[in-house]
Amino acid sequence: MVGTNTAFDSAVIRRDFPLLAKEIDGKPLVYLDSANTSQKPNIVIDTMAKFMRESYAPINRSAYTLAANATELFENARNAVAKFINSNNSREIIFTKNATEALNLIVNSWGRANLQRGDVVLLTHMEHHANIVPWQMLQQERGIELRWVPLTSDFQLDLSSLESLLTGVKVFSFTSMSNVLGTINPVEKLCAAAHAAGALAIVDACQSVPHAPTDVQAWGADFAMFSSHKMCGPSGLGVLWGREEILQAMPPYLGGGNMISEVRLDGFTCAELPAKFEAGTPAIAEVVGLGAAVEYLSSVGMANIRQHEIATSSYVLEMLTSRFGDDITIHGPRNPELRGATFSFAFRGIHPHDLSQVLDQSNVCVRAGHHCAKPLMKIIGANATARASFYLYNTTADADALADALDSASDIF
Amino acid sequence: MPGIEDLYREIILDHYRTPRNRGELPPPAVSCEGNNPLCGDDICIYLDVADGVVRDVKFSGQGCSISQSSTSMMTVAVKGKTVAEVQAFVRRFKHMMTLTEGDDEVDQSINLGDIEALQGVVKFPVRIKCATLGWNTLLEALKETQN
Ligand SMILES: Cc1ncc(COP(=O)(O)O)c(C=O)c1O
Numbered sequence: 001m002v003g004t005n006t007a008f009d010s011a012v013i014r015r016d017f018p019l020l021a022k023e024i025d026g027k028p029l030v031y032l033d034s035a036n037t038s039q040k041p042n043i044v045i046d047t048m049a050k051f052m053r054e055s056y057a058p059i060n061r062s063a064y065t066l067a068a069n070a071t072e073l074f075e076n077a078r079n080a081v082a083k084f085i086n087s088n089n090s091r092e093i094i095f096t097k098n099a100t101e102a103l104n105l106i107v108n109s110w111g112r113a114n115l116q117r118g119d120v121v122l123l124t125h126m127e128h129h130a131n132i133v134p135w136q137m138l139q140q141e142r143g144i145e146l147r148w149v150p151l152t153s154d155f156q157l158d159l160s161s162l163e164s165l166l167t168g169v170k171v172f173s174f175t176s177m178s179n180v181l182g183t184i185n186p187v188e189k190l191c192a193a194a195h196a197a198g199a200l201a202i203v204d205a206c207q208s209v210p211h212a213p214t215d216v217q218a219w220g221a222d223f224a225m226f227s228s229h230k231m232c233g234p235s236g237l238g239v240l241w242g243r244e245e246i247l248q249a250m251p252p253y254l255g256g257g258n259m260i261s262e263v264r265l266d267g268f269t270c271a272e273l274p275a276k277f278e279a280g281t282p283a284i285a286e287v288v289g290l291g292a293a294v295e296y297l298s299s300v301g302m303a304n305i306r307q308h309e310i311a312t313s314s315y316v317l318e319m320l321t322s323r324f325g326d327d328i329t330i331h332g333p334r335n336p337e338l339r340g341a342t343f344s345f346a347f348r349g350i351h352p353h354d355l356s357q358v359l360d361q362s363n364v365c366v367r368a369g370h371h372c373a374k375p376l377m378k379i380i381g382a383n384a385t386a387r388a389s390f391y392l393y394n395t396t397a398d399a400d401a402l403a404d405a406l407d408s409a410s411d412i413f
Numbered sequence: 414m415p416g417i418e419d420l421y422r423e424i425i426l427d428h429y430r431t432p433r434n435r436g437e438l439p440p441p442a443v444s445c446e447g448n449n450p451l452c453g454d455d456i457c458i459y460l461d462v463a464d465g466v467v468r469d470v471k472f473s474g475q476g477c478s479i480s481q482s483s484t485s486m487m488t489v490a491v492k493g494k495t496v497a498e499v500q501a502f503v504r505r506f507k508h509m510m511t512l513t514e515g516d517d518e519v520d521q522s523i524n525l526g527d528i529e530a531l532q533g534v535v536k537f538p539v540r541i542k543c544a545t546l547g548w549n550t551l552l553e554a555l556k557e558t559q560n
Pocket of ligand 1: 035036098099100101128130131177179206207227372
C-alpha cells in the first residue's frame, strides 16, 4: 500500500483493484464511470469477506462475545469515517442507505419540523435530483418556495446575486462538486454566506468526499452527506454528517428498532445519537467495508488523489482538445484547479447513447444520459451527454483509450 | 459481446441520417409526447386519423440513432393503414422486440419489411426501450384520436 508521502502512481494503485485487471474479449477494461460508482480495492473486499466468515453477528443487541466484537468493529468503522471528514465526534455520523436517503432524512425530519408555507429553500442549477426532488415533495406538501443559484457561462455558480438570493432563506443546500460539469464549488464561502443570512448550510458532498480531503468543520457546514459506493466502499450504504446540536433537536425520521430508548403502549422515547436516526438492522458488513475503504483512501492520501486528478484533468482536457478540436464540446470548466476529473461531453453530433455503445466495443465504460440532473441538462442545452469520470486508479492510458475509441465511433456514424 | 454491426445495420443508419416524416402536424391532428426517463430522450408523434385510417403521421424530438430510425421506419409503415391494422402491426413489432407476452394475439403473417433490421437490438437489452419509444408513443396518440 502507498503511504501519504510516497510518490503516487495510479498504475500501481490499479493493482489493488482486482476488477480492473479483468479483460473482456481479450481487451482490457477501461473503467471511466467512477462518478457513478467506484470499483473496490482488495482490502475492502477482503475485509468484508473476513468479517462475514469470522465475525458476523448482530450489533447493539446481544451480550455474547461474538456480537460484542461485531459491534466494536462496526463502531470502529464509524470512528474511522468521523476522522476521515474531521467530524467533531462519531455521534455526528449517521449511517443511511445512500446519500439520497440522507437528504430525504433531512427534508423529512428537519424540514418538516422547521419549514412552513412561504419559507424559502435555496438550491442551485447544478444539483443532482437527490437534492431537488425531496425539497419539491416538501414544496407540494407545505408550499415552501424554492429558489435557484444560476450558472455563469463558464459553468461556475453565478454568485453575483448570492446575497439577495439568500435574503429570507432558511436553508441553502448545494453540491460540493457537480456530477455532470465537474465544477468544484467554494464550499466554505457558500456556508459562510448561508450563515450570514441566518440559513442552514447543507453540502451534498457525494462527488468531493471520494476525491479530495474533507474537513466538515473547516467548511462550517451544518449537514453533509455522501455515498460509500463512490469512495471504494460497498453499495447500500450512505453517510449523513450533521452538527450534533442540530441532530439532537430534530425529530426522528424512520421509526422502529434500535432508534428507541423506551417503548410503551402509549408512546416511545428516542435513543441517543446516532442510533436515533438508525432504525432497524443496519448494513453491518457494508459499514465494516466502508471503514476499510476510508483507511485505504487515507493511506493513499486524499491530497495525493486530488493532485492526481488535477493532473489527469490537465491531460484529458489538453489531449481531447488537441486530438478533436471543435469536434468535441466539454461541458465544464477548463481550469483543472476548479474541477474534478469528470467530463461530460458532446462528440461530432453522435448521440451519447450511440457513443457509449460504440465505446463499449473497446471496453471503454462511460455513462450516457442525463446523469440525474435534468434541470441542469436543460440549462446546458443537452438532452443527454456522455460522461467519462476518472478516479485514483485511472491512468493517462485510460484517457488515450477513450480518445481512440471515440475515433472509431466516427467511422460508424 | 454481440457485434456492433448487428445493431447499426445500414438501413437503420440510413433512417437516422435522413429521417422520413420528420416534422409536425397542426391540430386537429393529435400530438403525443413520450420520453425515455433513463436517457432523457423525447419524441413527439403527430397523428392525423380520419375515417379510421391514418392519413398522416410525423414526429419530432431528440434521440439516439435507434429511437430516431425506429420511429422514422414506423411512420413510413403505418401511413395509410387502418387503426386496426396499425394496432396489429405494433403488436407484431413489439413481439419481435420480445416485449409482449401471449403470442396468440400476434399475427405472425404481418411482414415488417425493413423494420426487421431492428431485430438486432434485442441483443442489446438496454436499447430495446430506445427502439420501442416511438411505437409506444404512437399507441398513446392512437388512444387520443379515439377519445
Ligand atoms: C452530486 C450527487 N448527489 C447525490 C447523489 C446520489 O447518490 P446515491 O445514488 O448514492 O444516493 C449522487 C450520485 O449519483 C451525486 O452525484
